[in-house]
Amino acid sequence: MGVDCRRCPLRKRRLFDEMTEEELRFMLGFKTGELSIAAGATVLLQGTSSPQLFTVLSGLGLRYHTLENGRRQVINILFPGDFVGLQASVMGELGHSVEAVTPMVLCAFQRNDLWRLFRHHPDRAYDLTWIAAADRQFLGETLASLGQRSALERVAWALLRIYQRLEAVGLGDKGFAPLPLRQQDLADALGLSLVHTNKTLAKIRSRQLARWQDGELYISDIEALAEIALVELEPLPVRPLI
Amino acid sequence: MGVDCRRCPLRKRRLFDEMTEEELRFMLGFKTGELSIAAGATVLLQGTSSPQLFTVLSGLGLRYHTLENGRRQVINILFPGDFVGLQASVMGELGHSVEAVTPMVLCAFQRNDLWRLFRHHPDRAYDLTWIAAADRQFLGETLASLGQRSALERVAWALLRIYQRLEAVGLGDKGFAPLPLRQQDLADALGLSLVHTNKTLAKIRSRQLARWQDGELYISDIEALAEIALVELEPLPVRPLI
DNA sequence: CGTCTCGTTGACATAATTCAACATTTGTGG
DNA sequence: CCACAAATGTTGAATTATGTCAACGAGACG
DSSP states (O other): OOOOOGOOOOSTTTTTTOHHHHHHHHHHHHEEEEEEEEEEOOEEOTTTTEEEEEEEEESSSEEEEEOOSEEEEEEEHHHHOOOEOOOHHHEEEEEEEESSSOOOEEEEEHHHHHHHHHHHHHHHHHHHHHHHHHHHHHHHHHHHHHHHHHHHHHHHHHHHHHHHHHHHHHOOTTTTTEEEOOOOHHHHHHHHOHOOOOOOOOHHHHTHHHHTTTEEEEEHHHHHHHHHHTTOOOEEEEEEBO | OOOOGGGSSSSSSTBBOOOHHHHHHHHHHHHEEEEEOOOTOEEEOOTTOEEEEEEEEEEEEEEEOOOTTTTTTEEEEEETTTOOOOOEEEEEESSSEESSSOOEEEEEEHHHHHHHHHHHHHHHHHHHHHHHHHHHHHHHHHHHHHHHHHHHHHHHHHHHHHHHHHHEEEEEETTTEEEEOOHHHHHHTOOHHHHHHHHEEEEEEEHHHHEEETTEEEEEHHHHHHHTTTTTOOOOBBOOOO
């Protein structure tokens, strides 16, 4: 049934906490399957409930909220190590959809086992809460981007954060990282029109700060980018992996 | 030391789950104090850590994120029943500040006891996670507001959600609810300028949908408001209270 | 009475959207 | 193998939503 947790390639990444032997044993039992899904396919659908929880093992996804008039807001990009579906499990109904942008592999867990986790593995439950809190923190920053940053600042911010995250899971190095999204996806994440996103990317390219072409992102001047983005340049906090 | 959990006025509100006797007993021990704070005072400061967790007992607050250039984004309004400070406790550093808009009373808990909660009260830990997930869900919707809704849609959405929440905790009735914020606060929450927020409020007022004057909000046509806001009009989900 | 803070309104500036056209690539069916 | 359609990225021009500046009124308060 796919990757054994003991051999999980993610665990070694510096983004993640070490796992104790005991935790590892528990995860082995907690993981009940693996979901491989094609690019473009929907993993979870807004308004539905799901009996499954997932951790992204590989590939990129999008979490987005759809309005009644059809417009969509990308809430965040899902990277390897991200945990998905807690809302549906805990609250019953999902407030967003999740879609694969590249082929994805996700570790699957049973919603019913979640209670077992809370009951018998308080440390893992705590980690789950940690993740939820971290997520919320990031959403707060994203909110500040949409509400207070100009288009240039927003795009700079997004490229920076995306690179940081890719790099932290071992997908990026020396400023290079694969980023197989469409400009439309980024536009929907930043609340900008496609055209304006494109022009803003062109501006960042012409200033030699970063470029993003043919699915590859290259950051050439990360300090300047961080300055435009109005963020401190510091390593991402280490987080638990579930 | 202030209100006894057994007599907590919030518990009876329809927004919240029932509590078992056993949960109640635990909460009595979990609550270690009460914080009364003046309007305008800061409860938690971005970038710091805090040994305390809080549940808002009464009053209104703002949670906001400050950018390096001083602009601020209000992340959400804190209503009675909201839980504050999980991030600081769980992650170490806080990504936002919390400020009282009116005089507030908050029930205080010890960060150290949080672990005890996870260890011995998995049901309460689960509730905590429920709250974090619900919060995230709401932030996703807020993100969609800032990213995809026009100024008119945003203001309509905000007034609607604010009223719903006030009403659900017993502060609003028949379309009326107290809302002692400044227009600037709403503007900062919606990512709009003060002037434009004001003009948009005037438009909503002239269309007889809602008005907000002298700290009182009155919704006169909630269906029309919901239509503009692009949301389904449905009751807020019942949530656990901590 | 003067000085704040807050809400209100008009005039003007500008950032971002919309519309439109075109280039490139990719896949597809004839 | 070619012709063609469907995505995606790119660019210019016109339009519009929103922001900025400025002034004023009303109330709170020392």
